[in-house]
Amino acid sequence: MSAKDNLSPVEKIKTSSNGLRGTLKESLLDNFTGAIREDDQNLIKFHGMYQQDDRDRREERVSKKLEWLYSFMIRLRLPGGFLTSEQWVGLNEIAGDHSTGTIKVTTRQTIQLHGILKSHIKPTIQAFNLQHLDSIAACGDVNRNVTCTSNPSESPLHNEVYELAGKISELCLPKTKAYYDIWIDDELIVDRKAEEDPLYQDRYLPRKLKIGIAVPPNNDVDVFINDIALIAVIENDQIVGYNIAAGGGLGATHGNEATYARLASVLGFVDTEEKVLKAVYEIITVQRDFGNRSDRKLSRLKYTIDKLGIEGYRAEVEKRCGFSFEPAREYKFEQRKDRYGWVQNHEGKWFYTVFVEHGRILDEPNRQGEQYPLKSGLLKIAETGKVNFRFTCNQNLIVSDVLEEDKAEIDQILKEYGISDYTEQASALRKNSVACVAFNTCSLALAEGQRYLPTLVTKIEPLLEKYGLFEEDITIRMTGCPNGCGRSPNAEIGFVGTAYGKYNLHIGGDRLGTRLNTKYKDNIGEDEILKTLDELFGIYIQKKEAEETFGDFSYRYLQITK
Secondary structure (H helix, E strand, O other): OOOOOOOOHHHHHHHOOOOOOOOHHHHHHOOOOOOOOHHHHHHHHHHOEEEEEOHHHHHHHHHOOOOOOEEEEEEOOOOOOEEEHHHHHHHHHHHHHHOOOOEEEOOOOOEEEEEEOHHHHHHHHHHHHHOOOOOOOOOOOOEOOOEEOOOHHHOOOHHHHHHHHHHHHHHOOOOOOHHHHHHHOOOOOOOOOOOOOOOOOOOOOOOOEOEEEEEOOEOOOOHHHOOEEEEEEEEOOEEEEEEEEEOOEOOOOOOOOOOOOEOOEEEEEEOOHHHHHHHHHHHHHHHHHHOOOOOHHHOOHHHHHHHHOHHHHHHHHHHHHOOOOEOOOOOOOOEOOOOOEEEEOOOOOEEEEEOOHHHEEOEEEOOOOOEEEHHHHHHHHHHOOOOEEEEOOOOOEEEEEEOHHHHHHHHHHHHHOOHHHHHHHOOHHHHOEEEOOOOOOOOOOOOOOOOOHHHHHHHHHHHHHHOOOOOOOOOEEEEOOOOOOOOHHHOOEEEEEEEOOEEEEEEOOOOOOOOOOEEEEEEEOHHHHHHHHHHHHHHHHHHOOOOOOHHHHHHHHHHHHO
16 A cells, blocks of 8 residues: 555544634534544644643542543744733733643743633634734644744844744745634635645645754754754855755654654755745645655654655755755854843844743742742733843743833843842753653653753752852753653753653753764663763763863763763
């Protein structure tokens, strides 16, 4: 049987979905369950949502003969990660009215809300719509939220890449009007011809696709983990084009050697925005036509490239583009992190990057047990109307575009609510940590992520102090399963959940995000994690070369000890 005939069940759901509508309207009217119909659970992703349940309460619910406590996560489409102060005030209200109240900053430079009951989905989306926000294609087998260098102080060219992110996002939107038909109650006279989609057709993509844009020398977007990576090439203080890479993706499956993490491979250089947009479009069409639609575990673009070979993939893209890529131009990454605290850009505007541990914005006790009203403080800042907000791929938030005459007022609020103290007092390791959501809402989680890594970092920090490494910018990341949402395969120290309380420990990734790490120990708990890191830090201090990072040393150490 050919791959075209042996389609996965999800492929059949997509093609028979009536433009991603399915039976979602009927599912919403079913008051006998907090869930939606099984096929609709796949379709709702294209509308920016996942059905979830509170895994902490499963056992209790079953014992009472109740169904699981179902709810929904909704993720916004925010290319480049930007909100106005008015939108933040609206978001704060929506989170309080319809979700758990926590505002979650994601590694895709956007916001998601959790714990939304089925009856609250439409009111939530309609409230977003009033704020000129939507969740179209924030999940599903389409292009996801387009990321770019987050902080305008990084480069005078920031606005150019931010605008490009928006253009790519618009280019790659599905043409179906199902989102408005179902959630906004637009009285649409659906013109099927107007809904014809030359990019996605009625099949959409074999799997999700991610695009990121980086501006050297800072790889703050972790650009090579994307299916399509754009790297700005700067000459004489101008962007003269982009190196285009493809095939990044960090997800894998335990025990399945056919699955693996991979960084994007450079295809070449293009010198105009028109060519960039055409190349992105055709990279997507090649993936649409050649990607694996039988086995979703092997359906990401990285596997298509490895199946066709990088030269074969490039040739097919070039044929469809009508032009050839030039040889890649030189560029250099020097760091991969956010610039915490106040920085000023070329226009004289100020930006304060707030450390938001794993992206969780709420009012709760800080590490010392004292009340830390982060969410209230950010609302107070938004209510001044004198800022914008930007989000980073490291799950942080930037209080943005502050004028010189307003800086003292905003700084006072940051201090009053303890936000600047929290940011400035965090260790370098903590500031360079990333974790996925995992428990209690992710159905795929095998171990904890964002709820546990802060505790583990607290226990690692004394080891760093012991060896004089407390200010060392070591990247540490954790995922509750091998899907890679916390980007742990691309860290100096990575943890991949295997069972509750157990993780594979990976080391040897580089600090710039251009080399994946390697599994060092299998299925270990906290005691062995701390013991192993204690040993590794000790060897690092004794045997590292001048200016050698922990990631580079541990990579070299792995080669020696093989």
